[in-house]
Structure formats: structure tokens, C-alpha cells
Amino acid sequence: MNFKAVNVAQSKSATEIVFDSLRQAIIMGEMEDGEPLRQEEIAKAFNTSRIPVREAIARLEQLGLVEARRYKGAVVAAISIEEFDEIFDLRAVVESDAMRRAVPLITKASLADARSYHVSFATATEPEEWTALNRKFHCCLYEAANSPNYLKVINGLFDRLDRYLRAQLSLTDGMERATREHEIILAACEAGDAEHAAALTYDHVQDAKASLLNYLKQKRETS
Amino acid sequence: MNFKAVNVAQSKSATEIVFDSLRQAIIMGEMEDGEPLRQEEIAKAFNTSRIPVREAIARLEQLGLVEARRYKGAVVAAISIEEFDEIFDLRAVVESDAMRRAVPLITKASLADARSYHVSFATATEPEEWTALNRKFHCCLYEAANSPNYLKVINGLFDRLDRYLRAQLSLTDGMERATREHEIILAACEAGDAEHAAALTYDHVQDAKASLLNYLKQKRETS
DNA sequence: AATTTGTATATTGGATCCAATATAAAGTCT
DNA sequence: AGACTTTATATTGGATCCAATATACAAATT
Known part of the structure; x- marks a missing residue:
């Protein structure tokens, strides 16, 4: 056997990849305060479906980095x-x-x-x-x-x-x-x-x- | 007009209902440390699909109330x-x-x-x-x-x-x-x-x- | 020109389905 | 009886679809 086995559970989920990337973009100021996070657009960019994007947004919301409004989507949270x-x-x-x-x-x-x-x-x-x-x-x-x-x-x-x-x-x-x-x-x-x-x-x-x-x-x- | 209009955006999403309920169950000790959160079971109990359940779990994880393991689901987080x-x-x-x-x-x-x-x-x-x-x-x-x-x-x-x-x-x-x-x-x-x-x-x-x-x-x- | 109404399109929320991974149970071998 | 292999079932991760809500645009009315 000439390969190195890798624990599949260590691979990042789509949710985690999207989350990490969006978090980084917000932290680095690459996304503006008030900028909407369009689920479909993000899903296309990451070549995934909207489900992982929604989960990533739910996590970001919990961190206070985005604000979600029912039926209106999430935006990057501003700070007063x-x-x-x-x-x-x-x-x-x-x-x-x-x-x-x-x-x-x-x-x-x-x-x-x-x-x-x-x-x-x-x-x-x-x-x-x-x-x-x-x-x-x-x-x-x-x-x-x-x-x-x-x-x-x-x-x-x-x-x-x-x-x-x-x-x-x-x-x-x-x-x-x-x-x-x-x-x-x-x-x-x-x-x-x-x-x-x-x-x-x-x-x-x-x-x-x-x-x-x-x-x-x-x-x-x-x- | 003899009715009181209600802003539909104020209605709670399925995700929020499930999240609130699970959080309360954990806080009240109704769920034990290490107890698994079975998505399908919870979805049936709330008469919804697994998607809102997964979003609720993502939020609970962010709060440190549950720990999710890839492919293995989430469990109530214990504290050392x-x-x-x-x-x-x-x-x-x-x-x-x-x-x-x-x-x-x-x-x-x-x-x-x-x-x-x-x-x-x-x-x-x-x-x-x-x-x-x-x-x-x-x-x-x-x-x-x-x-x-x-x-x-x-x-x-x-x-x-x-x-x-x-x-x-x-x-x-x-x-x-x-x-x-x-x-x-x-x-x-x-x-x-x-x-x-x-x-x-x-x-x-x-x-x-x-x-x-x-x-x-x-x-x-x-x- | 300004306002209102109607239509089209965009987007969100979540139901359903399918594939992948994990776990349990049954069968086989020692 | 214990260990290993195979099969069945449970569960998760995410793709796709549909309905509901929001937004944009066009048409009609004042």
C-alpha cells in the first residue's frame, strides 16, 4: 500500500468553505457594510447549492457579522x-x-x-x-x-x-x-x-x- | 376595514422556532450532555423538513451549545x-x-x-x-x-x-x-x-x- | 407629470429527492 | 464463542424543485 489514508471526516463541508470565505471577506473589508449576501450568487460562485450558503449565513448571523431580515436576505452588519x-x-x-x-x-x-x-x-x-x-x-x-x-x-x-x-x-x-x-x-x-x-x-x-x-x-x- | 394588519416579516421562520425550542430544551437540562440531535426526528416533531433543523443546529453550534461532527450529526455539548x-x-x-x-x-x-x-x-x-x-x-x-x-x-x-x-x-x-x-x-x-x-x-x-x-x-x- | 395598477422577474424559505457515510444486524469462517 | 465479512438500515450533506414574498418595470389612470 503506497498511499496515505485521510480521514474523510476531516474534509471541509461546503458550508464550512463558504462560511470561512465569507467571514474572511467581511473581516478584510472586501464586502461593504449593508452589502447584501445573495444566496444564489454565492452558491454559483462556489459551485454549490443554496443550502450550504444558508447554513453559512446562519452561522455568520450568530457571530454578528451579518444581519438577516425575513424574506429580504442578509446584509453585512454595520456598527454604530x-x-x-x-x-x-x-x-x-x-x-x-x-x-x-x-x-x-x-x-x-x-x-x-x-x-x-x-x-x-x-x-x-x-x-x-x-x-x-x-x-x-x-x-x-x-x-x-x-x-x-x-x-x-x-x-x-x-x-x-x-x-x-x-x-x-x-x-x-x-x-x-x-x-x-x-x-x-x-x-x-x-x-x-x-x-x-x-x-x-x-x-x-x-x-x-x-x-x-x-x-x-x-x-x-x-x- | 375591520381587521388588524400584521407584518408578515414578523412571523417566525421554521428555523427560528426550532432554534428557540432546542436552545430552551438544552438550557433547561431536558436534553443530556452528549445527547444526539437527530435531524429527521426533530423535523418530524416540528412537522417541517430537515433544512430549518440544520440551520437551527448551525446556529446552536455557533453558540457552543452543541457540537457537530461531520457525517455524525450534532450532540449537546458537555462542559469540562x-x-x-x-x-x-x-x-x-x-x-x-x-x-x-x-x-x-x-x-x-x-x-x-x-x-x-x-x-x-x-x-x-x-x-x-x-x-x-x-x-x-x-x-x-x-x-x-x-x-x-x-x-x-x-x-x-x-x-x-x-x-x-x-x-x-x-x-x-x-x-x-x-x-x-x-x-x-x-x-x-x-x-x-x-x-x-x-x-x-x-x-x-x-x-x-x-x-x-x-x-x-x-x-x-x-x- | 404624478400616481396607481398590473405584470414580470428576483429572491427567499422550505419540501423532496438522491448520493455518500455511518451504524446495526445478519451471515460466514475459524 | 469470537472475529470477520456482507447486507440492511439510519443518518447526513447537499442538489433540485416549488411556493411565497419582495422588487423592478411597464402600462393605465388621473
Whole structure:
């Protein structure tokens, strides 16, 4: 026997493929707020039937990435200014506690990974990479806490915010400030100072909030 | 014209009906951990086809209430001891911040509602009501914060925990302790002391964690 | 020209069917 | 009796179809 057997249950379902792809498109800002998700069109694009598309949309709706209206289909969910404010506060609270839990457990390997992501973030020139690297930097630190439910909430909130953050980072000095703050956070992690790392994480998220809200207000004033 | 027009878009889809019903059955402990969700059986029970059932299951999976396995169907998700520990910590952090945000904004009407739920909780004799009243008590306080994303996380965590909390409350002095703690939390809210209410909320959730984990350990030792 | 009515087309919600995978039961071999 | 093989049945994943609702466009009326 000269082949490698593969567990068929590991193959991705059509639903999962469509879900992953739509989620990514939303996160990357490739789909606009309010843009409809036409089931038939998506089904054709993926060469499948509408059933997996509907299941993918049901999942996206549960994540708050799309809003479905009975008989009218789903659209990419927009976020109000008030909601931004709230989501950042929630992020700050959950991420700082994730950090507090993680630091005592963090390994040299994770710190090395974080350092590597930090360097990549600092030198990245493609906006498409920024939010992915930002997420990788933060999450590889939090993962030391072995807290999947924290990570689920955190990643869910990143999913909601990424496309807006990327737009903002493109147009402000956000990258430089974030890089400096990441360096300080990482240093606190390396020093094993959980409380300091948690406080820095909280402040970092709140700085990002202030920056994004400022950007959105200016954007609104110029349009 | 002598009739009251109803917006057809307000009617519940089959998917939503099935989803609500399955979610409730899981929350209430009417379905056991590991119990399979048979699509055809559920479809027959609701007199619909499997399509809405599959969409409902996709949504439940996203909420962490069921786990689906490719080609093998979905089962009610169990929670490990480690995960309980984590979920309570996450609850404590998010709920205490929700409380901190809510107290400065809380209305007399909400306080009256909370007082009413508190009394109902204290006098309830049916286990089926306990967790529902507990949730109503807490959430009507948090709702003053106008923070739907906080509430979504909080309710999602309640959904995960309710069936275990109910079992525990039935067999321990948890109701008496919770009632006392609710009274103290409510008094802090009535006094407008946000920081104190937040700290009490955090401690209350951590007490509930200790109690549930203790119950589960004893339950495990006797089986 | 503006408004209303009628017709055509697009899209959603879900029923039914078929193929693929999993599980159970029956039959065969040791 | 236990292990293995074959057959039957259960269940899932998704394709196709049909009916209901929404939207767009054309025609008629004011």
C-alpha cells in the first residue's frame, strides 16, 4: 500500500468553505457594510447549492457579522459609533483579564512567537497584513491561559472590528503607536508582570478605541 | 376595514422556532450532555423538513451549545471542569464591568423590576424558575448600560451554564446564599455605588463558581 | 407629470429527492 | 464463542424543485 489514508471526516463541508470565505471577506473589508449576501450568487460562485450558503449565513448571523431580515436576505452588519465604544470597552476588559491569566503560564516559545509577530507587525507594509499580525501578536500571548472561551469572545470581537481598524491604520499614525505599545506589553510579559501587562493591554485597547472613534468622527465630518 | 394588519416579516421562520425550542430544551437540562440531535426526528416533531433543523443546529453550534461532527450529526455539548472554571471567570469579569457601566444609568423602573425579580427568586419553589429569575434579576440591572454586546456575551454564558446551575441549586443551599447576595447587590445599585456593585457582582459570580465546582466534585466522587 | 395598477422577474424559505457515510444486524469462517 | 465479512438500515450533506414574498418595470389612470 503506497498511499496515505485521510480521514474523510476531516474534509471541509461546503458550508464550512463558504462560511470561512465569507467571514474572511467581511473581516478584510472586501464586502461593504449593508452589502447584501445573495444566496444564489454565492452558491454559483462556489459551485454549490443554496443550502450550504444558508447554513453559512446562519452561522455568520450568530457571530454578528451579518444581519438577516425575513424574506429580504442578509446584509453585512454595520456598527454604530455607540457600538464601537462598547465593543472596545468589552475587548479591554476581556483581553486584560486574558492577559492576567496568561502571563504566569506563558512559555519561552510563546514569547518568541509574540516577538516574531511584533517584528513582522512593525515592518509590515501591506495593510492586509496589519490586523492579521496584530491579532496573532495578541492571541499568541493570551493562548498561554488555556482559555478557549475567552479566545472565542476575543476573536469574535476582532472579527467585528478588523475591517474598520485596517482602514484607520492606513490613514493615521496608528501603526507607530501600536508598535510602541506592543513592545511595552511584550516587555511586561517577558518580565512576568501579569498585572502590569493586563493594565497595559487595557490601556492599549482604549487607545485604539480613541484613535478609531476620532478617525470615524473626522471621516463623518468630511462626508 | 375591520381587521388588524400584521407584518408578515414578523412571523417566525421554521428555523427560528426550532432554534428557540432546542436552545430552551438544552438550557433547561431536558436534553443530556452528549445527547444526539437527530435531524429527521426533530423535523418530524416540528412537522417541517430537515433544512430549518440544520440551520437551527448551525446556529446552536455557533453558540457552543452543541457540537457537530461531520457525517455524525450534532450532540449537546458537555462542559469540562476546567471549562466551568474559565466560564465563571469570564462571567465575573464581563458582568462586573456591565454592572459598573449600568449603575450610573439605572432607572427607578429598572430597580423596581430587579426588586420584583429578587422577591420572586427568593420565594420561587420550582427549580425550573430559578435560573430564569436569576438571569432576569441580573440582566435587568445590566440592561441600563445600553450595551447589547455585553449582554450577548453574558446571555451566551448563562445559556451554557443554566442547566448545571439549576441542578446544583436543587441540591445545595445555593438559593439562600444567592438570595442574600442579590439583596446586597441590589442595595448597592439602589445606592448608586457602581464600584461596590461591580465588586459584589464579581464576588457573587465567583461564589457561584466555587459552589458549582464543589458540587461537581462531590457528584463525581459519588459516581 | 404624478400616481396607481398590473405584470414580470428576483429572491427567499422550505419540501423532496438522491448520493455518500455511518451504524446495526445478519451471515460466514475459524 | 469470537472475529470477520456482507447486507440492511439510519443518518447526513447537499442538489433540485416549488411556493411565497419582495422588487423592478411597464402600462393605465388621473
